[in-house]
Amino acid sequence: MTKDYVLGLDIGGTNVRMGLVDRSYKAHCVEVVSSRAMSGSGNTIKALTDSIRDYLKRNAGDKEIIAVSAGFPSVIDRDRKKIFSSTNLTGIDGVDVPNEFFKALNIKTVIEHDAYYLLLYDMISNKIETEGAVMGIYFGTGLGNAMYINGRPYIGKHGTACELGHLAVPGGTRKCSCGNTGCIEMYSCGKALERIAEEKYPETELSDIFLMHADDAEMDSFVDHMAIAVSAELNIMDPDCMFIGGGLVNMKGFPKEKLLSYVYEHTRKPYPADDLNIKFSDNFPEKGIIGAAMAVFN
Numbered sequence: 001m002t003k004d005y006v007l008g009l010d011i012g013g014t015n016v017r018m019g020l021v022d023r024s025y026k027a028h029c030v031e032v033v034s035s036r037a038m039s040g041s042g043n044t045i046k047a048l049t050d051s052i053r054d055y056l057k058r059n060a061g062d063k064e065i066i067a068v069s070a071g072f073p074s075v076i077d078r079d080r081k082k083i084f085s086s087t088n089l090t091g092i093d094g095v096d097v098p099n100e101f102f103k104a105l106n107i108k109t110v111i112e113h114d115a116y117y118l119l120l121y122d123m124i125s126n127k128i129e130t131e132g133a134v135m136g137i138y139f140g141t142g143l144g145n146a147m148y149i150n151g152r153p154y155i156g157k158h159g160t161a162c163e164l165g166h167l168a169v170p171g172g173t174r175k176c177s178c179g180n181t182g183c184i185e186m187y188s189c190g191k192a193l194e195r196i197a198e199e200k201y202p203e204t205e206l207s208d209i210f211l212m213h214a215d216d217a218e219m220d221s222f223v224d225h226m227a228i229a230v231s232a233e234l235n236i237m238d239p240d241c242m243f244i245g246g247g248l249v250n251m252k253g254f255p256k257e258k259l260l261s262y263v264y265e266h267t268r269k270p271y272p273a274d275d276l277n278i279k280f281s282d283n284f285p286e287k288g289i290i291g292a293a294m295a296v297f298n
């Protein structure tokens, strides 16, 4: 058995998760550190690379680390080097991350928009054919979206494809963290759910909100906004397969059947509506780390 490992990083607005992934896609020595503290340190990249160096000191042992692979919650340039914009993590916009990581750690580094790593994990673990279009929509704090066409990530002319979360809702007035107004992310993701919980259900634990109130008009509209985002992409791309995942759809009592029926309602008949291949993907802490490593091993 080879001793090759990839250090997979799943960088979120709240936490950074890291782990050493082997060629059988098993994650070892998984640790979580606060990215919020790094973000507030004044030098995010240094805080990040210091933390990685400490991690490797503790955990690398005699393992051969062939690369660092990091998923960022960010819009990234076409060369997958420079971060254009990160709404939940400060101090990294404009930074050439692979270059800075290599200077600090002396290990080859690749970076990607985190949703592409989640989708890669879903594709490989579900043995999805590489021919045709496969997409992933991940509802979490924000709306993560990624697409593979004929086995290759489709990232667009500037690297900024798959920003489905910023589809404008007609008449929408809520300010989005991207700077625009009325983005569907502000009506269908974690931030919107928190707002609804605060305003409408102050007595309910956020984690129970679907369990207790899934059929209320407010929650119904929330799920419908999720469906509008999903069906927009189905109508444009007519994909071979679509994954729907993220923390939100894996919450207790989340109405998956209702979401699917609203998706069907908004999708063009007869096709793609009558032959949709939608798979719900599960959510577990190491998914982003393993997906990141898969990108290197493949």
Ligand SMILES: [Zn+2]
Pocket: 165, 166, 176, 177, 178, 179, 180, 183, 185
């Ligand atoms: Zn936006």
